[in-house]
Amino acid sequence: xxxxxxxxxxxxxxxxxxxxxxxxxxxxxxxxxxxxxxxxxxxxxxxxxxxxxxxxxxxxxxxxxxxxxxxxxxxxxxxxxxxxxxxxxxxxxxxxxxxxxxxxxxxxxxxxxxxxxxxxxxxxxxxxxxxxxxxxxxxxxx
Amino acid sequence: xxxxxxxxxxxxxxxxxxxxxxxxxxxxxxxxxxxxxxxxxxxxxxxxxxxxxxxxxxxxxxxxxxxxxxxxxxxxxxxxxxxxxxxxxxxxxxxxxxxxxxxxxxxxxxxxxxxxxxxxxxxxxxxxxxxxxxxxxxxxxxxxxxxxxxxxxxxxxxxxxxxxxxxxxxxxxxxxxxxxxxxxxxxxxxxxxxxxxxxxxxxxxxxxxxxxxxxxxxxxxxxxxxxxxxxxxxxxxxxxxxxxxxxxxxxxxxxxxxxxxxxxxxxxxxxxxxxxxxxxxxxxxxxxxxxxxxxxxxxxxxxxxxxxxxxxxxxxxxxxxxxxxxxxxxxxxxxxxxxxxxxxxxxxxxxxxxxxxxxxxxxxxxxxxxxxxxxxxxxxxxxxxxxxxxxxxxxxxxxxxxxxxxxxxxxxxxxxxxxxxxxxxxxxxxxxxxxxxxxxxxxxxxxxxxxxxxxxxxxxxxxxxxxxxxxxxxxxxxxxxxxxxxxxxxxxxxxxxxxxxxxxxxxxxxxxxxxxxxxx
Numbered sequence: 001x002x003x004x005x006x007x008x009x010x011x012x013x014x015x016x017x018x019x020x021x022x023x024x025x026x027x028x029x030x031x032x033x034x035x036x037x038x039x040x041x042x043x044x045x046x047x048x049x050x051x052x053x054x055x056x057x058x059x060x061x062x063x064x065x066x067x068x069x070x071x072x073x074x075x076x077x078x079x080x081x082x083x084x085x086x087x088x089x090x091x092x093x094x095x096x097x098x099x100x101x102x103x104x105x106x107x108x109x110x111x112x113x114x115x116x117x118x119x120x121x122x123x124x125x126x127x128x129x130x131x132x133x134x135x136x137x138x139x140x141x142x
Numbered sequence: 143x144x145x146x147x148x149x150x151x152x153x154x155x156x157x158x159x160x161x162x163x164x165x166x167x168x169x170x171x172x173x174x175x176x177x178x179x180x181x182x183x184x185x186x187x188x189x190x191x192x193x194x195x196x197x198x199x200x201x202x203x204x205x206x207x208x209x210x211x212x213x214x215x216x217x218x219x220x221x222x223x224x225x226x227x228x229x230x231x232x233x234x235x236x237x238x239x240x241x242x243x244x245x246x247x248x249x250x251x252x253x254x255x256x257x258x259x260x261x262x263x264x265x266x267x268x269x270x271x272x273x274x275x276x277x278x279x280x281x282x283x284x285x286x287x288x289x290x291x292x293x294x295x296x297x298x299x300x301x302x303x304x305x306x307x308x309x310x311x312x313x314x315x316x317x318x319x320x321x322x323x324x325x326x327x328x329x330x331x332x333x334x335x336x337x338x339x340x341x342x343x344x345x346x347x348x349x350x351x352x353x354x355x356x357x358x359x360x361x362x363x364x365x366x367x368x369x370x371x372x373x374x375x376x377x378x379x380x381x382x383x384x385x386x387x388x389x390x391x392x393x394x395x396x397x398x399x400x401x402x403x404x405x406x407x408x409x410x411x412x413x414x415x416x417x418x419x420x421x422x423x424x425x426x427x428x429x430x431x432x433x434x435x436x437x438x439x440x441x442x443x444x445x446x447x448x449x450x451x452x453x454x455x456x457x458x459x460x461x462x463x464x465x466x467x468x469x470x471x472x473x474x475x476x477x478x479x480x481x482x483x484x485x486x487x488x489x490x491x492x493x494x495x496x497x498x499x500x501x502x503x504x505x506x507x508x509x510x511x512x513x514x515x516x517x518x519x520x521x522x523x524x525x526x527x528x529x530x531x532x533x534x535x536x537x538x539x540x541x542x543x544x545x546x547x548x549x550x551x552x553x554x555x556x557x558x559x560x561x562x563x564x565x566x567x568x569x570x571x572x573x574x575x576x577x578x579x580x581x582x583x584x585x586x587x588x589x590x591x592x593x594x595x596x597x598x599x600x601x602x603x604x605x606x607x608x609x610x611x612x613x614x615x616x617x618x619x620x621x622x623x624x625x626x627x628x629x630x631x632x633x634x635x636x637x638x639x640x641x642x643x644x645x646x647x648x649x650x651x652x653x654x655x656x657x658x659x660x661x662x
Contacts, residue, residue, distance in 0.1 A: 045645035048654065057651060065230050072226045073396075079219065080392045083375045084385020090375055096349060097356035097373045101212060108219045109430050112226055116423050119230060127416055130652040137654065 048137055057129045064122045072115055079104055146476040147287055153480030157487075158309075160324050181411045185323070187424020190408050192322030194221075194399075194425070195329060195432060196272070196489040197279030197459070200482055202550025203433075204465070205458035207440020209449055209548075211358070211372030213379055214440055216388060217550050218433035220395030222426065229422045232400045234415040235572050235650035243496075244403045244564065245504045248571050251642045253579040255509050257567075260586040262505035264563040265403040267590060268556050269497035270532055270539075272402075273490060275552035277303055277540035279459050280486045283479055285545065286456040286463070295545045299537055306490045307533035318491040325481075325488040330432060332481040336462065337435045339469040340442035355441045360449035372444050383611045390617035391554060397620060398557025401564030404496040415653055439465065457546045498528040554614060555597055562619035563589030566627045572650060575643040577627070578636040585627025593619035 048054055083090050083101055090101035181189070199221065206214030239247055245261030281299035288298065344350040352373070359369045370377070379388045399405060409418045443452065443461035447468045452461050463482060467475035502525035507513060543552075567585045570577045596615030601608040610618075649655055 045648050048648045048652070049644035054648065054652070058647075061651070069226075069230050072223065072230075076220075076223045076396060077389065077392060080216065080388040081385070083216070084379065084388045087376055097352050097371060099373055101375050102215070102373055105212075105215055105219050106434070108223055109434055112223050113426065113430060115226055116229055116426050120419065120423060123234075123416075123419055133652050134654050 048133065051133065051137075053129065053133050053136070057126060057133065060129065061126055064119065068115055068119060072112070075111055076108060079108060144290065144472070146472040146479075149473050149476035150287055150480050150483070153477060154483060157321070157324060157328070157480070157484045160320075162320075181417075181421075183412065183417045183420035184424050186408060186412050186417070186421035187428065188326050189319060189322050189411075190405065190421060190425040191428040191432075192324075192326035192329075192488050193404055193408060193492045194429060195326065195485065196549075196553060197276050197482065197486045198550040198553035199432065199436075200329060200333070200439075200485055201279045201283070201459045201462055202275070202548055202553065203436045204439040204443055204462040205452075205460070205548055206378070206550050207372075207436060208443035208447070208452060208461040209458050210378035211355075211370070211441075211444065212375045213377055213388075214550070215436065216391065217395065217554065218436045220392050221399070222430045222433050224396045224399035225422060225426045225429065227396055227400045228405070229419065229426070232406070232568060232572075233409050233418045233422050236406060236568075237409045237412065237415045237418040238650045238653045239572075239646065243500050243504060244406050244568070245500065248567060248582055251571060251577070251639045251646055252582055252636070255512075256579055257582045257586075258504040259509045260583050262500045262509070264559070264586050264590050265500040265504075266497050266528075266532065267594070268401075268403060268560045268564070269493045270536055271556035271559060272404075272553060273493050273532065273536040274539045274543070275549040275556070276486045276490050276493075277536050278543055278545065278547055278552065279549045280306070280483065281540060282456055282459045282545040283463065283482055283486075286460055287476075287479060296541050299540050303533055303537035303540075306487055307494065307529055309487065309491070318488070318495055321484065321491055322488045325484045326428065328481050329485055330428065332478055333432055333435050333439065336442070336466060336469070336478065337438035340438045340446065340465070343442075343446055343469060351441070351445070354445040358444050358449070372441060386617060387612045387614055390612050390614040392616075393620050394554055394558035394561050394614055394616035397565050397616075398554075398559075398561035401560035401568060402557075403500060403560075403564070404492045406568075407496055458548045459545065494529045494532060497532050498525040501525070501528040551602075551613070558597070558614060558616045558619060559590065559593045561589075561616055562593040562623040566620075566623040570624075570627050570631075572646070574631070575640055576631060578631045578634045578639055580634040580636075581627045581629075581631030584630025585623055588626025589619060589623025592622040 082104070090099065090104070092100050094100060094103060198217075203214055203217050206217060208214075236247060239250055243261070244265060245258045248257040248261055277299055280302040281295050284298040284302055285293065285295040341348070341351065344354070355373050356371045357369050358372045359367060362368050376384065379385065409421075412418050412421055439462050443465040447461065447464050452458065452464055455464060463475055463479045466478035502521045506524045507521050563586050566589060567582045570585070571582060593615045596610050596612075596619055597603065599609040600613055600615065601611070602613050612618075
């Protein structure tokens, strides 16, 4: 059932079935608003979850994401911790007034960018694995 | 009307016109809300940046660095590194689960009504805190521009607040996206220009600039003239609790971003998880470059304008605009002020929309009326009324706080609330099979209450009588948020939620069954 929103509705009506419903709708919920209960089962989730390929994907992701997360959290908190508890070391001058604290802070930007770049590279591999799972699954259920 | 004021109003008018023009012309933007789900990675990256870099980043950080040197730069670092949490942990699973509000993600596996109710409450709280800071910044800015007319800070806050809310309520979501994109570009341009002018002031000699940072002279609280090295840490965070406060601040900053409702909804606007990931990277490049440049804004203001002059002419938040005035006169001052104003407008717009939609959609319709509207258009009316209420509350608190409260500090409190209440339940609902509705409600509740209570008991409110010695509650309230969620989960069992975990995990990791981009 297509519902015309009242003209005072400030939400853009993009006219697509998967849209966020225009505020003030009285028709059926669009797909993305359904809770899992109301969702039509598009896949046998349990079966996909049990696939060896799927488990391999999870393992591969974990192998990158867990160490990367631990590393960036440790590296990041080293900054406030050292600034707070080792002020003499952090105030040591490297060149002119530029001190260890400022260089360490700048290095945080660099490290964040490098981790992001490494993740994008690793994630390309995850995308391939995920695509294979989806394709296999579709081929089997056809 | 002074030329500066005329120029300021002119720039605001042009910005709004560009926004309106772009919103009407570009069909891509009509798709913004979700449908489309068709924004390109760079577009979403720019919009995320525009949504994120608020008055706190531009006015607030420049002010803290100008007044307290190196310690202010810690805000810059934390606000960039925060995006690693978003990139590695939250963005892609969230996009693939394919929902719209933060509460939608929770309602996916858990019982919808209680989690939506708590989700809406915490969204409103975080947004209000965030908005207070924007109002303080806007009020200080406009009262400085109108200095000669005798219009005070209070009147300015009320005027600006009403104007912004009206713009948001009637402009809607289209205008919001575009004001964010236009603003992000303007803000970057203004910041680069200002940084180049700071360098030019020192004859493009970085050495001379840093030497000046080593000897900043100002009048301290005891009225003595002192000269200090502003590059040395410890001007803001002093013993005995400074170190803990700094770590606490860091926790709020890097875990808060991944719990900000108005940032999270951005990842629903792109076609797939891959684009969501790339848009985070775009945002990290833009935001990171900006935060590195705060070195020039903040230390430039400290060395060229001086702390005493800023304190006497609008206070800490006016450091960047006053720097512009000192470097290139009144018109450039008006230009930078207009950019700051557009920055605030864009953020207020994003906040108001996410807060009022969440209240109207999650709470009013789904919780109170079980997903049914009693009258046509009721949800819209509720959303509008909510927008006015959130605006009015923020205006009121902004007036009570006054123009001298630093806006970066105020926004960091919003981050602390988001990190304590929202982040634990988002992460646990995505990764912990055993997680239950009671756990989510408990986690949201303890995170929200503990962060708010600790802020009320902190030195920022109680001054010398503070019960809790830290300005930033994160170090206590974030673990409490996780603990609340864990305890609530251990005390209950929810087999239905556990059964749906396989589905959530497959969806989140493969994108199977995720919302696709729609074509128009």
